[in-house]
Amino acid sequence: MAKTLVFLEVLDGEVRTASLEAVGVARNIIGGEVYGILIGKGVSSLKDEAARYVDKLFVSDSDELDYPYPVPFAKTIAEVMEKEGIDYFLISSTVVGREIAPLVAGLVDAISVEEVTGMESAEVIVKPVVSNKAFAHIKLLKDKKVIAVKPKAFAPAQAGDSAGEVVEITPNTDRGGLTVKHIKEKEKGEIDVTEADIVVSGGRGLGGPEKFQLLRELIDVLTQVTGLKVALGASRAAVDAGWIDHSHQVGQTGKTVSPQIYFAIGISGAIQHLAGMRTSKYIIAINKDPEAPIFKVADYGIVGDLNQVVPELIEKLKQYKKN
Amino acid sequence: MKILTIIKRVPDTAANIKILEDGSGIDKTNLNYVTNPYDEYALETALRLKEAKGAELEVLAVSDNQDILRNALAVGADKAYMVEYADYDKLDPYNLSRIYAEVIKQKGPYDIILTGKVTIDDNSYAIGGYLAAFLGLNYVSHIVSAQFEGDELVVEKETDRGSETLSISLPAILTHERGKYEPRLPNLRGIMQAKRKPLDVLKLEDLGITITPAYEIIKLTPPPKKEGGRILESVDELVEVLKNEIKVI
Known part of the structure; x- marks a missing residue:
């Protein structure tokens, strides 16, 4: 039975709908066990709600992770995948998702495909190529698969009645040489x-x-x-x-x-x-x-x-x- | 300081792209090839960093044609590597990254590696992340600019959160969004000089790499065809469409 880990991206204090769409793909197309992972400063406050979408939820909360630093995020994800014997890693194809997806893939020796808009089966994905002038139907041949799904392409998962088990993991706080100097935030409420x-x-x-x-x-x-x-x-x-x-x-x-x-x-x-x-x-x-x-x-x-x-x-x- | 820019030869997608009848690929007759546009932004930023630090700038492509590398030399890169591979356009991003990583191991180390955030032919965002993992490099993607403030490399990104200013310690790989400045074009003097600059051709065998495909493109299909559009005569009609046809209000 397949095991899938889904990265639950947090933006403005909420799990993004795009991440719930990735959970939907795991539930409806890949099947098997569906795990979620929350990483970042203060994400523990979201764990009860997030756990209702998955069978098991990993939480890595640290004040040091006040930005989606790709290196520690990907290393944490790769460690969970190896420890739990997970074959699929799903993430939404946002800026953060497209940054982390191939890094995780490189760490766990997986194929990484981004901007995925369709899935014919758990092995065959569909994505736009050559500037959206064609859709490629691609069979993923490696054992481990990293799939970044395009926001709005799939239906989001619905919360279940019971919550999955929550597992707190020791945060990796090595920021991979990256320092945030300044962030000029978008106007509140502005939708991407x-x-x-x-x-x-x-x-x-x-x-x-x-x-x-x-x-x-x-x-x-x-x-x-x-x-x-x-x-x-x-x-x-x-x-x-x-x-x-x-x-x-x-x-x-x-x-x-x-x-x-x-x-x-x-x-x-x-x-x-x-x-x-x-x-x-x-x-x-x-x-x-x-x-x-x-x-x-x-x-x-x-x-x-x-x-x-x-x-x-x-x-x-x-x-x-x-x- | 040594900088490497990785570039890819891709079909010019601004032109008409036709899918072959059997869906096995795109029709290559009369196809123009260009440098992946995001790699051009990466190259422009690399040139600016080279000029600021007096660094050596090398470029790398896996291709069967030297044209884009000669162009890169003509705008100011110092040296080029071409890994000669006829089916380069069929390589999946995993294997392409393995080839790049091996060249970097043999010809590096590099302090900064730059490439586009995405290659527009296969719509893959994976090269930067793979190389960061394979080579253990620091990594940031989707940058719009990079410059030195003293010895600190400072990059800007535009994300869903807003405008971000970050610094990254070296060695690092950076992937480039559409930049804040337009890529320069080669001039005649540059083109003449490029002919005398070194361009080393490498073979997969020399790199000790064999390819086991990580994915297989089963077929290409055209985007869903739009039915002929309808011209509406009034705003009232548009409101009716929103209500009765699109059913959104």
Whole structure:
């Protein structure tokens, strides 16, 4: 019977939904025993809740681990895998996950695959390749497998009625030569594009940085009306123009997203941008140029001036909510 | 100080990519090859570190073509290694990392190793982590810049947490996100100079490496086709779509 260890990534004091999706893959596709691991400063406070998702939960809590230092995190994970005879290590394919996954794989002599969006079986994964222009179906041939699953690609696991056993482990606090000098935190409540259900993205057609405020208003009203996670995205043109931070960029040199709905507003649809969002379930384009390539991939399009269309959409959604 | 940048030759994915009928791979006719874009950012940062410290900069690729290495020499790298391997594009990241690790053991030690966070052909983020594990190096991924403050190597990252400034002690491997500065292009003088710079060709046999595949690509399939899009005439219609078709409100 397979044994899987899932890294439960903590962000803003909570286990990320993306990590629960990885637990879902372990439960529904790989099967067998599913273990979880929490590492970091203060993670003990989450253990009772986290234990409800797994058969056994390992906890490594230390004030020294106030940042996801890849080396001690990976060494702790590798030690648990070896001690418990674990074949599969699952992690969400976030920045932290993609950093730790191959390091763990190297330590336990496993194959590491990241950005996994599908699984045909416990041995065959599916992931986008060549800038999302193809999906590769890959059979993993090594005994040990490290799989980083793309956020939003799988359904999250549900908490069980009973909690798994909690095992406290001695933290590894050797930070691997890494020192945190400064962290400028993101605005609170801002959702990352890769984790959003709906992405509202703006491009060159916005004409200036101030128009992102309009998109933020649309995000607020969409959040209220749908109850879903809505995030702000941008095309490379808008980022290069200095209108918005690179962390919002969707595309070949930015982030790859596949939300339920992708709003492309004032985005022409350069091939590099399409590479980052074409797997979205629904694409809605708003652009004044009817020839814009974005309309070729969009499910729904409105040809018009975003300065009229977006405020009207905000207004109509507000009315809809009232009714 | 010695710096190594690892680069990969990948299809130019900005162009049209066609999957072969039988799904066995992508159609290579008329395909252009480029340096993996994230490796170019890694190389630019390596050049800046070299200039700041007067370091030696070497580049490494596993390939059957010297073009990207000559380019790297033309923008300022001092020496190149090519591990000659015809099926380099089919190597899984585990085996590719084993080859890199062996070259590093034989030609190093290096104080800093830089490469892209991801290779866009196989969409693998694994090289940095594998090398850190195989070689016991300090490691940080997804950096947007790296510079020396005195003898301290300071890197910046953009993450889900925000903007992070970290320092890392050497030797270390760093993987590069899209950088804060654009990679430089070769000029004519650089291209001429590159012809006289050393480019050593190595064979797998010389490195004592045999390949046992860690994965097998069974097939490639195209992304799900979009049905022809629909142009909506009004915002009211869009609200209707959100309600009745997408069913999100």
